[in-house]
Amino acid sequence: MVEWIKKVIPNVYIYRKDFITNTLATLEMFIISGIIAFIIGLFVGILLTITKKGGIKQNRIIFHFLDIIINILRSIPFIILIIFLIPITRKLVGTAIGITGAIFPLVVGTVPFFARQVETTLANVSDGKLEAARSMGCSTIGLIFRVYLKEAVPELIRVTTITAISLIGLIAMAGAVGAGGLGDFAMSNGYAMHHTDIVNVCVIVLLIIVCIIQAIGSLLSKKTVNRELFRKKVL
Amino acid sequence: MIKISNLNKTYHLKDKDVKAIQDVNLSIKEGEIFGIIGYSGAGKSSLIRCINLLEKPDYGEIIVDDVKLCQMTNIKGQDKLVTLSEKELRKTRKNIGMIFQHFNLLERLTVFENIAFPLRHTKMRKNDINKRVHELIDLVGLNDKINVYPKQLSGGQKQRVAIARAIASHPKVLLSDEATSALDPDATESILNLLKDLNKKLGLTIVMITHEMSVIKSICAKVAVMEEGKIVESGDVYSIFSNPQSDVTKKFVASTSVLHHVDDLLYHSIIQEDKNGKLVKLIYQKTTVKDAIISEVSRKYNVNVSIILATIEILEDAPLGGIIALLQGNIRNINQAILFFQNNDVKVEVINHGRVD
Numbered sequence: 001m002v003e004w005i006k007k008v009i010p011n012v013y014i015y016r017k018d019f020i021t022n023t024l025a026t027l028e029m030f031i032i033s034g035i036i037a038f039i040i041g042l043f044v045g046i047l048l049t050i051t052k053k054g055g056i057k058q059n060r061i062i063f064h065f066l067d068i069i070i071n072i073l074r075s076i077p078f079i080i081l082i083i084f085l086i087p088i089t090r091k092l093v094g095t096a097i098g099i100t101g102a103i104f105p106l107v108v109g110t111v112p113f114f115a116r117q118v119e120t121t122l123a124n125v126s127d128g129k130l131e132a133a134r135s136m137g138c139s140t141i142g143l144i145f146r147v148y149l150k151e152a153v154p155e156l157i158r159v160t161t162i163t164a165i166s167l168i169g170l171i172a173m174a175g176a177v178g179a180g181g182l183g184d185f186a187m188s189n190g191y192a193m194h195h196t197d198i199v200n201v202c203v204i205v206l207l208i209i210v211c212i213i214q215a216i217g218s219l220l221s222k223k224t225v226n227r228e229l230f231r232k233k234v235l
Numbered sequence: 236m237i238k239i240s241n242l243n244k245t246y247h248l249k250d251k252d253v254k255a256i257q258d259v260n261l262s263i264k265e266g267e268i269f270g271i272i273g274y275s276g277a278g279k280s281s282l283i284r285c286i287n288l289l290e291k292p293d294y295g296e297i298i299v300d301d302v303k304l305c306q307m308t309n310i311k312g313q314d315k316l317v318t319l320s321e322k323e324l325r326k327t328r329k330n331i332g333m334i335f336q337h338f339n340l341l342e343r344l345t346v347f348e349n350i351a352f353p354l355r356h357t358k359m360r361k362n363d364i365n366k367r368v369h370e371l372i373d374l375v376g377l378n379d380k381i382n383v384y385p386k387q388l389s390g391g392q393k394q395r396v397a398i399a400r401a402i403a404s405h406p407k408v409l410l411s412d413e414a415t416s417a418l419d420p421d422a423t424e425s426i427l428n429l430l431k432d433l434n435k436k437l438g439l440t441i442v443m444i445t446h447e448m449s450v451i452k453s454i455c456a457k458v459a460v461m462e463e464g465k466i467v468e469s470g471d472v473y474s475i476f477s478n479p480q481s482d483v484t485k486k487f488v489a490s491t492s493v494l495h496h497v498d499d500l501l502y503h504s505i506i507q508e509d510k511n512g513k514l515v516k517l518i519y520q521k522t523t524v525k526d527a528i529i530s531e532v533s534r535k536y537n538v539n540v541s542i543i544l545a546t547i548e549i550l551e552d553a554p555l556g557g558i559i560a561l562l563q564g565n566i567r568n569i570n571q572a573i574l575f576f577q578n579n580d581v582k583v584e585v586i587n588h589g590r591v592d
Binding site for chain 1: 355
């Protein structure tokens with residue numbers, strides 16, 4: 001087996017330690033920035049939904065403020081956004097390189113995208129359902145958690161999957177500015193040193209990560225349509 | 236139970252203002268089934284949404300079960316609408332159930348959970364919620380559907396779930412916004428029967444919005460007819476429909492009566508008007524329904540009466556009849572016959588070229 005690996009992907013074998021560290025770095029960045037971006041993005045998405053015109057807590061100022069910020073952030077290519085954010089990142093976490101330095105730009109790059117997706121998803125919850133809940137004396141918090149979020153769970157899982165996959169792409173890009181991870185590894189140890197096998201293996205590993213995320217997302221989304229996951233029977 | 240005074244609501248659209256509700260006054264007694272009928276855009280949906288303040292009026296006062304939901308108060312010389320606080324309003328809404336045309340059930344909750352929805356996150360204990368939901372499921376007859384999702388239900392069954400959900404917290408009033416408009420005739424009938432049952436069993440006051448005359452006829456005792464945001468006629472169903480005054484009401488009455496087929500008959504020249512005859516529409520009420528007036532007229536005035544269309548309807552357990560007849564004979568006799576009809580409480584409308592003169 002080892003002989004075979006040495007023959008087919010010699011450079012990966014030579015740099016195997018770096019390869020494993022960088023794979024783990026990618027996963028670490030993915031999990032940390034993913035969780036933070038999910039929470040903030042969900043919050044912003046909900047805020048957009050309820051403050052927009054006709055929303056349950058209409059507020060023009062908050063809505064337009066968020067709307068403009070999101071539009072600006074989304075129109076900046078990520079690679080430029082990272083560089084643009086370097087001074088702020090330094091102030092915030094003390095460094096602009098490595099995993100620590102990558103988290104902040106990754107979150108900033110993901111939140112607007114995710115918030116928009118959440119907004120679109122929640123917009124699909126019909127006004128009728130909200131109206132019915134209001135007629136039963138439901139509060140604003142109740143409307144958000146018991147109607148909006150609950151009804152949209154399968155869709156939210158779907159857009160979370162999409163966002164997670166695009167986050168994997170952003171992490172690879174962050175590698176270009178010294179964040180580490182598979183993107184970095186593929187660039188510096190692969191492309192720069194003409195080790196094609198390293199680039200190929202990095203592509204395969206990223207592909208596998210994406211496939212796993214997609215599979216988990218699809219499964220959860222399907223299972224939650226009728227709450228099969230948490231179903232309780234009442235007799 | 237419900238008292239609405241001087242209610243006004245205007246929607247400000249980009250290019251124009253739409254007066255959805257204009258000076259509406261309504262008073263609905265406890266235990267009544269009150270119908271509000273009108274064509275789409277008449278403002279009836281806005282009106283019913285004002286009753287639980289899903290829609291905020293611009294002006295007016297609304298009292299439901301002795302609670303003032305909104306009223307006008309003079310602040311610094313200006314009349315301002317003051318509503319209940321958000322918290323008070325939520326409490327009051329628990330006393331006003333509502334059902335909708337498109338049911339609005341939560342799709343990711345089972346029938347059980349949908350009905351339990353208004354009871355959850357209240358002070359009610361889990362066991363009590365369980366008990367109450369089972370009670371309600373019994374009441375609407377969906378015992379075998381307890382763990383089923385709304386997608387697997389028919390329209391009628393969905394509306395049953397919606398009704399159970401709406402009355403879960405023991406409201407005194409039920410608002411029904413076109414609740415049968417999306418249902419087939421069978422389901423409509425069964426839902427109407429259920430509402431009638433609840434009205435009798437629980438003393439539930441029901442306000443029904445509809446554009447279907449048949450709905451009003453089958454369960455309402457009182458009716459208000461709406462057009463362009465105003466209530467053009469209101470009163471008990473029998474007197475409104477036996478003696479419609481406004482054009483809208485007449486149109487609604489005609490919509491469920493076979494008598495309007497006379498237009499088709501005239502159009503296709505199946506019957507013709509001539510100089511020696513008059514085509515008349517006779518409306519007779521509970522007092523005259525059994526009398527043999529037609530044969531009496533025929534004998535007394537030497538007029539030939541040929542009955543073209545006839546119908547009888549039961550409104551609020553009382554009969555209301557209508558006949559389209561061609562009176563032929565001497566014109567003076569015909570006029571006397573018409574006078575005789577009128578003296579005997581039969582309403583006469585002379586139809587001329589398909590129009591009522």
